[in-house]
Amino acid sequence: MMAEIGLAALWLAAGLAALQLVFMPAGLRSAVELSGTMRPVAVAQGALTALAFAMLLVLFARTDLSVALVVANSHSAKPFVYKVAGAWGNHEGSMLLWVTVLAVSGAFIAILSRRLSERTLAAALGAQAALALGFYTFLLLASNPFGRLAPAPLEGRGLNPLLQDPGLAFHPPTLYLGYVGLSVAFSLAFGALLTGEVDSRLARAMRPWVLAAWVFLTLGITAGSYWAYYELGWGGYWFWDPVENASLMPWLAATALLHSINVLAARGALKAWTMMLAVIAFSMSMVGTFLVRSGILTSVHSFAIDPERGTYLLILLGLYVGAAFTLFAWRGASLKEGAPFELVSRESGLVVNNLLLSVILGTVFVGTLYPLFVEALSGEKLSVGAPYFNIVAGPLALLLAVLVGAGPLLSWRRERRPVLKRLVVPALIGVAAIVATFVIAPKMGFLPRLGFGVAAFLAIASLLPLAGRNPLRAPLATWGMVVSHFGIAVALAGMAANSAFTKETLAVARTGERLAVGPWLIQLDSVTPAAGPNWTALEAELHASRGHGREVLRPQTRYFTSPQMETNEAAIQTFWDGQLYTVLGKADPAGGWQLRLWWKPFVTLIWAGGALIGLGGALSLAGRAWRTRRRRPEPEWRTRYA
Amino acid sequence: MKALLVAIAMLIAAPALADSSLPPAYWAYRQLPNASQEARAQRLMAELRCLVCQGQSIADSDAELAADMRDLVRRRIADGEQPAAIRAWLIERYGTWISYRPTAEPATWPLWLAPIALLAIGLLLLRKRIRTRARP
Amino acid sequence: MSRAVRFAPLALLLLVIAGLVWRLSTPADTNVRSRLAGKPVPAFNLAAPLPGKPAFSSRDLAMGRPRLVNIFASWCVPCITEVKVLKQLQSRGVAIDGIAIRDRAGDIAAFLARNGDPYARIGSDEQSALQIALGSSGVPESFVVDGRGIIRYQHIGAVEAADVPLILSQLEQAR
Structure with a gap:
């Protein structure tokens, strides 16, 4: 019954989305009032998809084996959390999650957007309905999550142990929330391009959505990076793999958008560019979803290749992005930009930020897709991997990090104060850090050395917006910016430390034997069998010490029976000054066991920095929401219906 | 007793894998004693694609062929061969796809030009947005 | 904004979608x-894992007659x-040599005893060194080598019954 309710709710929601789209032309001509038409329809559509998704969650929570999707992706013996997470850990469920968030956000725009004119709102809701309609069609015609199986089998097939991992259960939905948040920015941009009302009101309406999306993307990427780090067992945290690039590109676009939107909000400038970025940011999430779901690029995070789903997503991508770009080509000329910016001003700083972010984005995009084009034209396969991206994006990112320290100090319109003087102290500290690296590690590589210098500079410079005033009275949004920018310095320091100071020992040890890695002496005490619900394992017991104390680490090699595979479960111990990362390898013919040991000083700063960047975004969002709530009068339509 | 249990665990595990029963090559999971040679080998291995998993470098792969390739790289580095020569030798056999570092052949020129071109286009679009001469 | 700038995103999108x-x-x-097709087999000299079977070296491949490796x-x-x-x-007159990858003598003998032995010679490649030198990336694979020791054709994956005519024609062309 529940599956049928879910399916019915989806069909109804699809019908409402169509209705919402039908209302759009009338809304654009101001022929109907939105409060009686598009607003309630959008709210009802959001409620219905939420109901459908709730039904799917319940089906998975109960392991209802009459539903094909549950059978394929769940098992009665799974822990409860993973049963529920199974609802979105597959293609159909994740697409339902996508459309649910899309429709619920649509409902929220309908209720909350009181800054916008009715016409722009009507156009934006129409665009949102068109987006949703595409995904409803996709779900209902090509990937129905509620299909039944008769007769119901006795047990489900989905007990893949590799997918039972907190990282994998929550990393994709976080990214999806980010992607869908960008879809709202897309719809608003589309609406504003259609009505020509690209102004600071629009920017203020769009900003919370972009901020929220950006926070989710930041956290999703950070979590994904840590997941790859501990799961793949070789100590790497970023591989410039196509799927990773697919998640990075929307983030880069959203970061640029987040900054340009401020120029639009404060100065009513950069109109065309901000609209373009909003469209690009959402296109990048569509491209990302397409690359991941179609599996067309060779990746370590391999998914099943499904050309049919890929085709569908590509059609949607072409329709939406094509429509937005066409609209841009048509209406772009009518967007009037004001006078040019002063060279030394907040505006110019943000423009340079956007330039660098866009060049990095473009480079990642070209690098990711270039092999495909070469193969299409010449039949020759080539690889574009980490060396290319590091060489090209690394220096640009460092340059950007330096400018991040200076930008927030500039005032709008025209900077008349000697701002560079305020940067003297941070700059000296940055130089001191570089000098210190020559003393501590004379043989360090060029990029990590520079990374340390920039990180030290930025760590101090990013705090300057709070200096010279009572920090407690600074707006929460300023705090958010400071925390995010400081987070960049933290992450940068972590990356530099990881690349400069990581110590690696790959060796064979007999029980009782000791190996050294960095400051640590590690003794292999024993290798014993261990067993879990569906795996057997060999577990090593390692005792690690560095002068004082004894730490016990237990890395495992697991052998799974269904599906048959072998995995290395790294044992990672975190200290204030780094992580000890140990992996148990195979038995050596000469006796003993292969061990892979890493001492990674301050590597955790990478993800701590990522978390700070996200936290800053959340603070900023909270600050802005709080401020607008205090100021806002009750909207007219609400009081009338109260 | 422990040893027996270990043996049993390995026996259960063995048939599960479509891998050979031979142990990994000597230098597959060992470091070269000379640290600078090892660093050179490590840098090269991180830039060679594993042909079995295809999404990972041979430095990050548990596949047997990747392990054998690591052995090959370390041996040749230890024999004094230059990393560039080893890379070229492998490209001669497997094509440029094996190297994560794009080579300098003409097909990759647009790739290296892309960042410069993007920066140039960006500056061109910007030239009217920012006043570069001071206002009187 | 010039027309070119306004239409550039659309053009780029079409290009990407085409790709x-x-x-x-x-x-x-x-x-x-x-990539070694058309090039000579690299010089090698493999040990014989089985006592009754001659060892296998690159010299055996330049004997004037095409062989399947x-x-x-x-x-x-x-x-x-x-x-x-x-x-x-083999029963149709094809000369076949085997390269055993990462294998033990006892296991090879048992495998051949159980499944049949089509090989004239067998060489043992314990660390996939020859496999890598040949540009091969999996097991099984087969190479058609002509009488002058030039690689003429590479077959990836198992040679199945349906592939027999293909292999025979490749051998014929290599003559």
């Missing part, structure tokens, strides 16, 4: 082909069915 459509219609070939292993599941097809080829 993606091409990729969807032509799925990537995950097989990695050896088969990369196999006792631990490789598709090799079991492949060896039966190779046996048919």
Whole structure:
């Protein structure tokens, strides 16, 4: 019954989305009032998809084996959390999650957007309905999550142990929330391009959505990076793999958008560019979803290749992005930009930020897709991997990090104060850090050395917006910016430390034997069998010490029976000054066991920095929401219906 | 007793894998004693694609062929061969796809030009947005 | 904003979509082909794992007559069915040499005793060194080598019954 309710709710929601789209032309001509038409329809559509998704969650929570999707992706013996997470850990469920968030956000725009004119709102809701309609069609015609199986089998097939991992259960939905948040920015941009009302009101309406999306993307990427780090067992945290690039590109676009939107909000400038970025940011999430779901690029995070789903997503991508770009080509000329910016001003700083972010984005995009084009034209396969991206994006990112320290100090319109003087102290500290690296590690590589210098500079410079005033009275949004920018310095320091100071020992040890890695002496005490619900394992017991104390680490090699595979479960111990990362390898013919040991000083700063960047975004969002709530009068339509 | 249990665990595990029963090559999971040679080998291995998993470098792969390739790289580095020569030798056999570092052949020129071109286009679009001469 | 700038995104999108459509219609070939086709077999000299079987070296491949070089292993599941097809080829006069990858003598002997032995010579490649030198990336694979020791054709995956005519014609062309 529940599956049928879910399916019915989806069909109804699809019908409402169509209705919402039908209302759009009338809304654009101001022929109907939105409060009686598009607003309630959008709210009802959001409620219905939420109901459908709730039904799917319940089906998975109960392991209802009459539903094909549950059978394929769940098992009665799974822990409860993973049963529920199974609802979105597959293609159909994740697409339902996508459309649910899309429709619920649509409902929220309908209720909350009181800054916008009715016409722009009507156009934006129409665009949102068109987006949703595409995904409803996709779900209902090509990937129905509620299909039944008769007769119901006795047990489900989905007990893949590799997918039972907190990282994998929550990393994709976080990214999806980010992607869908960008879809709202897309719809608003589309609406504003259609009505020509690209102004600071629009920017203020769009900003919370972009901020929220950006926070989710930041956290999703950070979590994904840590997941790859501990799961793949070789100590790497970023591989410039196509799927990773697919998640990075929307983030880069959203970061640029987040900054340009401020120029639009404060100065009513950069109109065309901000609209373009909003469209690009959402296109990048569509491209990302397409690359991941179609599996067309060779990746370590391999998914099943499904050309049919890929085709569908590509059609949607072409329709939406094509429509937005066409609209841009048509209406772009009518967007009037004001006078040019002063060279030394907040505006110019943000423009340079956007330039660098866009060049990095473009480079990642070209690098990711270039092999495909070469193969299409010449039949020759080539690889574009980490060396290319590091060489090209690394220096640009460092340059950007330096400018991040200076930008927030500039005032709008025209900077008349000697701002560079305020940067003297941070700059000296940055130089001191570089000098210190020559003393501590004379043989360090060029990029990590520079990374340390920039990180030290930025760590101090990013705090300057709070200096010279009572920090407690600074707006929460300023705090958010400071925390995010400081987070960049933290992450940068972590990356530099990881690349400069990581110590690696790959060796064979007999029980009782000791190996050294960095400051640590590690003794292999024993290798014993261990067993879990569906795996057997060999577990090593390692005792690690560095002068004082004894730490016990237990890395495992697991052998799974269904599906048959072998995995290395790294044992990672975190200290204030780094992580000890140990992996148990195979038995050596000469006796003993292969061990892979890493001492990674301050590597955790990478993800701590990522978390700070996200936290800053959340603070900023909270600050802005709080401020607008205090100021806002009750909207007219609400009081009338109260 | 422990040893027996270990043996049993390995026996259960063995048939599960479509891998050979031979142990990994000597230098597959060992470091070269000379640290600078090892660093050179490590840098090269991180830039060679594993042909079995295809999404990972041979430095990050548990596949047997990747392990054998690591052995090959370390041996040749230890024999004094230059990393560039080893890379070229492998490209001669497997094509440029094996190297994560794009080579300098003409097909990759647009790739290296892309960042410069993007920066140039960006500056061109910007030239009217920012006043570069001071206002009187 | 000039017309060119306004239409550039649309043009770029069409280009990208064209590329993606091409990729969807032509799925990537995950097989990695050896670049040595048309080039001489690299010099090698493998030890004989089995006492009754001659060892295998590159000199054996330049004897004036095309041969099929088969990369196999006792631990490789598709090799079991492949060896039966190779046996048919052998009965039709094809000279087949085997390269055993990462294998033990006892295992090879048992494998051949159980499934049949189509090989004139067998060389043992314990660390895949020759396999890598040949540009081969999996087991099983087969190479057609002509009488002058030039690689003429690479067959990726097991030679199945349906592939027999193809292999025979490749051998014929290599003559």
